[in-house]
Amino acid sequence: HTVTSGIVSALGRSGISPDGYEDFIQTDAAINPGNSGGALINLRGELIGINSAIFSNSGGNIGIGFAIPVNIAKSIMAQLIEHGKVQRGLLGVSISDFSADTAKAYGVDAHEGALVQEVTPGSAAEKAGVQVGDVIVAVDGEAVRSASSLRATIGVKRSGDKVKLDLLRDGKRRSVTAQLDEREAASQVAAVDIHPGLEGADFANYSGENAGPGGAAVQVVSVEPDSPAAARGLRQNDIIIAVNRLRVRSVAELQAAASQQSLLILSIRRGSRDLLLQIR
Structure with a gap:
């Protein structure tokens, strides 16, 4: 068993989870791979959060970790016990x-x-x-x-x-x-069902801060290495705002906009940058 210590750096952190339901506690206490789901406690031994994510380019701890506040975790646990799913x-x-x-x-x-x-x-x-x-x-x-x-x-x-x-x-x-x-559960579909040039990527509905006007868009949740999607420049966590200048607010809208087109021009938000990708 391992215990690490640190301080709470900030409250109400966002821009981490693809579903947009974010109010994370930020801490510099080491959270290493495999620690997710562990307890974040205060000096009195009281549970204040559930370790959930880290910010790292290497995959190891660099002193920026995030935990789900205990009040949110308790609500989710109660719903899972009662209904077997989260009803938002x-x-x-x-x-x-x-x-x-x-x-x-x-x-x-x-x-x-x-x-x-x-x-x-x-x-x-x-x-x-x-x-x-x-x-x-x-x-x-x-x-x-x-x-x-x-x-x-x-x-x-x-x-x-x-x-x-x-x-x-x-x-x-x-x-x-x-x-x-x-709220309906977020859709997630494979790109092969949308357009051949997007094969190797998976998408999900997105309602986070980078969604732009309207508050909804589509997030790239994964991209397989050496796939057609990767070769065309698509990256994990890209936010798709529009297809061929048509605003898309869900995976269903992305599928409808892209399925009948041979050339796709994707309006992408990548971090703080906006860019266009051509997909054939």
């Missing part, structure tokens, strides 16, 4: 961070929250009266720090749960209650 709530909005610059433009004294960019017709948000331009600042009294923290908070709720949303609208604070819908 769905609010039905596309969101972005509410920055200090945006707050200044809005003329409000706030620097945290999630700005609503789009409301899905017929969604829980629309039924509750949420509007484009609203800033969601709290859920059930818990402050919303960013778009990713809102996704994480809603993601541990279940379909059918009622949540109180505190909003800023026209400089005034108001509250609405939304009854969450159920």
Whole structure:
């Protein structure tokens, strides 16, 4: 048995998980291959997180590790025991961070929250009266720090749960209650079912920070070495924003856009860079 020690470097880390439900604890305590699933405890021996991932180019520890907060882990465990799967709530909005610059433009004294960019017709948000331009600042009294923290908070709720949303609208604070819908499980398909030039890659729905306008895109979850996809420049964790200038928000939309085309021009987000790839 091995015990490592360190400090908590940051809370609310995101941009790590492909599904967008992220509120990771960052620590410099060594998390080595095989340690995922282990306990992250405080000095009192209390469980605060479940070790989940590391940032490393070599595969070994370099002092940047991430753990799932215990409150999220407990919710997931309870759902797995009760239902055998995780049932994530769905609010039905596309969101972005509410920055200090945006707050200044809005003329409000706030620097945290999630700005609503789009409301899905017929969604829980629309039924509750949420509007484009609203800033969601709290859920059930818990402050919303960013778009990713809102996704994480809603993601541990279940379909059918009622949540109180505190909003800023026209400089005034108001509250609405939304009854969450159920989010469908993320699709993942092999590229051979989409286009021959993408053979060797697997894709999944993506709703993380790099999804761009609309808050949804497609992530490349794996690429086999020496495959057609690898030869054409596709890389693991690439985010596909559009195909032949047509926006794609899911694997199903990617499949529909690409299956009848001989030449694909993929709009890709790779880290902080945007690029185009031609796939034949």
